[in-house]
Amino acid sequence: MGANESSEIDPNKRERSIPTLELAKKSASELCFARMSIRSYDESKSIDSTAMDAIQMFLKDPIKMTFPKEGSKAQRIELLCKDEAVKGKLGTYGIISGAKYFLVGITESEASSLEMGFVFERLVLLCTSLGLGTCWIGGTFNKSQFKANLTLNEHEQIFAVSPVGYPLDKEKLIGRAFASGHNKRKPFNQICFKGLNYDENNGFESPESVGPIGIALEAARWSPSAINSQPWRLFVQPNKDDSSKSSVHFFIVGPSDHYQINDCGIALSNFTYVTESFGDDKRGEIRILTGEDVPAIQGDPEKTKKLIYCASWVEL
Ligand SMILES: Cc1cc2nc3c(=O)[nH]c(=O)nc-3n(C[C@H](O)[C@H](O)[C@H](O)COP(=O)(O)O)c2cc1C
Missing domain, CATH: 3.40.109.10 (NADH Oxidase)
Structure with a gap:
């Protein structure tokens, strides 16, 4: 280190690594700090049965699927797998590559945005602890392609999706470009x-x-x-x-x-x-x-x- 360089760590930056199973041993706060958006996935890997069981258990648990406040209803989140009867593509305009699985958050009204944010993020943290990558996607996905693979009632709409799967060792350039500044936070x-x-x-x-x-x-x-x-x-x-x-x-x-x-x-x-x-x-x-x-x-x-x-x- 040169004489003028500071050895102080910038608290507003975090260099994070892609998730691995090691994260299961981390504390709750360390898991939150380790989570990062992953945009490049290993297409050759299916989610293993332990991780899949944990995700399915979460999705079936009415307590985990409900915002913790009296009167709240369970959120609707579906897991789509491209290998299973998916019609056409599940497109993300090139932002996400190699993803075989997507979590899809479905809401009936904008009034439940806070609740969906809460529940979907808990699922994201569960996936992180299982060594799986995720990336909230609010805009850059083809809604009609996802819709074609779901049965929605007349009031329901797709609110957000997230790929879920094993990250490629290196995030591809496209992911990095879209994610510029993602390792930084306001003070x-x-x-x-x-x-x-x-x-x-x-x-x-x-x-x-x-x-x-x-x-x-x-x-x-x-x-x-x-x-x-x-x-x-x-x-x-x-x-x-x-x-x-x-x-x-x-x-x-x-x-x-x-x-x-x-x-x-x-x-x-x-x-x-x-x-x-x-x-x-x-x-x-x-x-x-x-x-x-x-x-x-x-x-x-x-x-x-x-x-x-x-x-x-x-x-x-
Ligand atoms: C509601 C929501 C919508 C998002 N939509 C997109 C998106 O459309 N495309 C994308 O590449 N990232 C999207 N992101 C990911 C953010 O860019 C990312 O969370 C942010 O840059 C911080 O980076 P980090 O998740 O790696 O900490 C979205 C995140 C959230 C919470």
Whole structure:
């Protein structure tokens, strides 16, 4: 290293490796950090029976398929395999190569974007732990080709898909080009704020400075998002009845569309995936606050007016 080069690690960059079975041994937060979008797959490999059983068990489990809030319905996600009676191509406009399997997220209305984001991301994390690659695809796939292989009711539409399978050793150039900047995230202090004050000087400097849930916020920061836009802003507030406990309020920076709300569901999924791994030490529940209970974010009105509330995690 030259005299002027810094040995400091940039906390906003992560060089990640393609998933392997080694990830099954990792902690919840390490798994969230290791996940990356994979666009080149080994066409010669079928998903092995252990991994396939785990995916099928997830898809059949009504608890895993449902956003953890009273009144939520199970999401619909189908697994399509190109070797089995698939009509024509399952096209992704050349973005994905070699994929034999696709997970397909189907929604009845845009109102369930947050819930689909949450559940689909849990499946993505399961696949990552099984050494399988995934890549959320919101726009660059041929909807009619996928539709031709599914039975949808008149209200249902395909929301997003993801290839799933064993990654090629090297991501091909096309994948890299599309994914430029994917190893970077906005700084922690621009994403996670103290209390309800959305001021650029009011961000937490690091996960460590938040306390035990800091690592879960860091997992949320490393979530995937459409065009890596990272629309989420997270506000950490002490609970009114017990200030030793906290709540995290999840907002997005608008203008909102259903993919940004979906992105917020993904971040909430990663966050709670880590808090759940704390067990009884940090129990919490997801609440969607309404009316006067929606946290009133303070700060420059030009900035706060763009914030849209999505959900809260409340420590119990
Ligand atoms: C809802 C959603 C839609 C996405 N759509 C596409 C897509 O159409 N094409 C693509 O190549 N990547 C797509 N991505 C992947 C993002 O580009 C990727 O998550 C982001 O760049 C961060 O990189 P990482 O996933 O490797 O951490 C999408 C991601 C999400 C969450």
